[in-house]
Amino acid sequence: MQFFKVKTVEETFTLIDKHVKKIGVTEKRPLESALGCIIAEDITAREDVPGFDRSTVDGYAVRAEDTFGSSESMPGFLTVAGEVRMGEAASFPVGFGEAVYVPTGGMLPPGANSVIMIEHCEEIAGLLNTYKQVAPGENVIRAGEDIREGELLLSEGTRLRPQEIGALASLGITHVRVYRSLKAGYLSSGDEIVPFDTPELKIGQIRDINYLTIAGLAKDWGIDVIYGGIVPDDYEEFRLKAFELYNQVDCLILSGGSSVGAKDYTTEVIQSLGDPGVYVHGISVKPGKPTILAMAGEKPVIGLPGHPASAMIIFRLFGERILKNLQGENPEHRPDRIFARITKNIPSAPGRSDYIRVRLYEKDGEWWADPIIGKSGLITTLVKSGGIVEIISEKEGIAQGEYVPVIATR
Ligand SMILES: Nc1nc2c(c(=O)[nH]1)N[C@H]1C(S)=C(S)[C@@H](COP(=O)(O)OP(=O)(O)OC[C@H]3O[C@@H](n4cnc5c(N)ncnc54)[C@H](O)[C@@H]3O)O[C@H]1N2
Numbered sequence: 048m049q050f051f052k053v054k055t056v057e058e059t060f061t062l063i064d065k066h067v068k069k070i071g072v073t074e075k076r077p078l079e080s081a082l083g084c085i086i087a088e089d090i091t092a093r094e095d096v097p098g099f100d101r102s103t104v105d106g107y108a109v110r111a112e113d114t115f116g117s118s119e120s121m122p123g124f125l126t127v128a129g130e131v132r133m134g135e136a137a138s139f140p141v142g143f144g145e146a147v148y149v150p151t152g153g154m155l156p157p158g159a160n161s162v163i164m165i166e167h168c169e170e171i172a173g174l175l176n177t178y179k180q181v182a183p184g185e186n187v188i189r190a191g192e193d194i195r196e197g198e199l200l201l202s203e204g205t206r207l208r209p210q211e212i213g214a215l216a217s218l219g220i221t222h223v224r225v226y227r228s229l230k231a232g233y234l235s236s237g238d239e240i241v242p243f244d245t246p247e248l249k250i251g252q253i254r255d256i257n258y259l260t261i262a263g264l265a266k267d268w269g270i271d272v273i274y275g276g277i278v279p280d281d282y283e284e285f286r287l288k289a290f291e292l293y294n295q296v297d298c299l300i301l302s303g304g305s306s307v308g309a310k311d312y313t314t315e316v317i318q319s320l321g322d323p324g325v326y327v328h329g330i331s332v333k334p335g336k337p338t339i340l341a342m343a344g345e346k347p348v349i350g351l352p353g354h355p356a357s358a359m360i361i362f363r364l365f366g367e368r369i370l371k372n373l374q375g376e377n378p379e380h381r382p383d384r385i386f387a388r389i390t391k392n393i394p395s396a397p398g399r400s401d402y403i404r405v406r407l408y409e410k411d412g413e414w415w416a417d418p419i420i421g422k423s424g425l426i427t428t429l430v431k432s433g434g435i436v437e438i439i440s441e442k443e444g445i446a447q448g449e450y451v452p453v454i455a456t457r
């Protein structure tokens with residue numbers, strides 16, 4: 048029997064970063080269909096946003112100094128010099144002792160530096176009684192306060208979330224250059240695995256869970272998955288199917304047969320796809336130790352352990368890193384862990400990283416992580432969990448009440 052030469056989690060991430068680089072092919076996309084894409088260019092603002100000083104409230108544009116000392120008992124008095132209409136330029140200035148009505152979002156007239164809200168003043172026959180003083184800049188968004196002309200708004204490698212799309216829209220950018228979207232191929236292996244829509248199972252059969260869980264995660268990262276079906280534990284059939292799928296995609300994902308049993312052909316199949324081949328077989332993690340990572344030519348290949356919870360956790364940890372590197376996402380832009388307190392003592396072997404499924408809940412203003420105990424073959428351990436606690440390899444466990452990093456799994 049062949050034994051794994053296991054790598055630590057840190058070594059595995061380093062090896063992934065060494066082997067898996069961005070594909071780097073770009074395309075121009077309309078802004079409306081660029082959500083989730085990785086931007087392939089720096090975006091420098093060509094104009095200020097907003098392009099003019101705006102009021103953030105319904106009120107009167109004033110010189111703040113003219114309201115100083117105003118109070119309920121000692122109101123100030125200003126002359127109402129006019130009104131700014133929404134969507135139009137404020138053509139006349141606010142002079143000393145004057146006020147101009149301005150709606151929320153309306154342009155601040157020249158001369159004014161603040162806006163007093165309508166509930167803090169009262170207009171009577173062209174005179175404005177002010178019951179409160181305002182500070183310079185109060186209730187105003189300055190020209191360029193959101194985005195300044197010449198500012199670097201987004202750097203290459205940023206994933207476009209709805210907020211980035213919104214900021215691009217504010218600048219009138221209609222098309223963006225992004226890295227092209229990627230396709231991954233997924234193939235399940237195992238004599239016992241049958242399509243998930245099989246209505247009646249024969250004894251010994253198991254429905255294919257991993258295709259849907261893995262494709263679901265990949266979809267969250269903006270990757271389309273082509274399903275290659277299920278192959279039996281037969282080397283030649285497995286090899287042919289894997290090769291066929293490999294030729295259609297940017298990355299190949301295989302599930303099952305990653306261990307060292309007599310019928311575990313995944314390593315051999317991966318090696319047959321091309322050089323340099325396997326660079327990790329075995330990671331000192333629990334669950335998911337038998338994981339295989341490889342490069343066949345320019346394409347990454349991931350051999351996931353068959354147990355459904357292991358497959359998902361491993362894919363969430365290492366598959367995500369591989370696919371995002373391939374997409375071209377800048378690693379600095381990937382928020383990852385939150386902190387919560389663990390409800391129980393959890394032992395862990397030194398030198399191994401453990402990933403504990405946890406239920407997250409809030410109590411007395413703090414987040415707590417309650418371990419869900421169960422084997423890695425049980426998909427419901429993930430159904431019950433809202434996150435995964437990482438016990439790094441240097442630690443020999445965690446103590447009740449300790450703050451621990453949690454990978455939120457939604
Ligand atoms: N002698 C040893 N045996 C095993 C070791 C070991 O170190 N030495 N490691 C164990 C660990 S840990 C894991 S994890 C599994 C990984 O096994 P494989 O990747 O070879 O996967 P299979 O044997 O094909 O399947 C394992 C298990 O998962 C079920 N499975 C597989 N594919 C699917 C699917 N698509 N949907 C649902 N369920 C699936 C399969 O029926 C098995 O029950 O190896 C241990 N063995």
Ligand code: MOO
Nearest residue numbers: 334335336357423
């Ligand atoms: O590490 Mo395996 O993934 O426990 O079952």
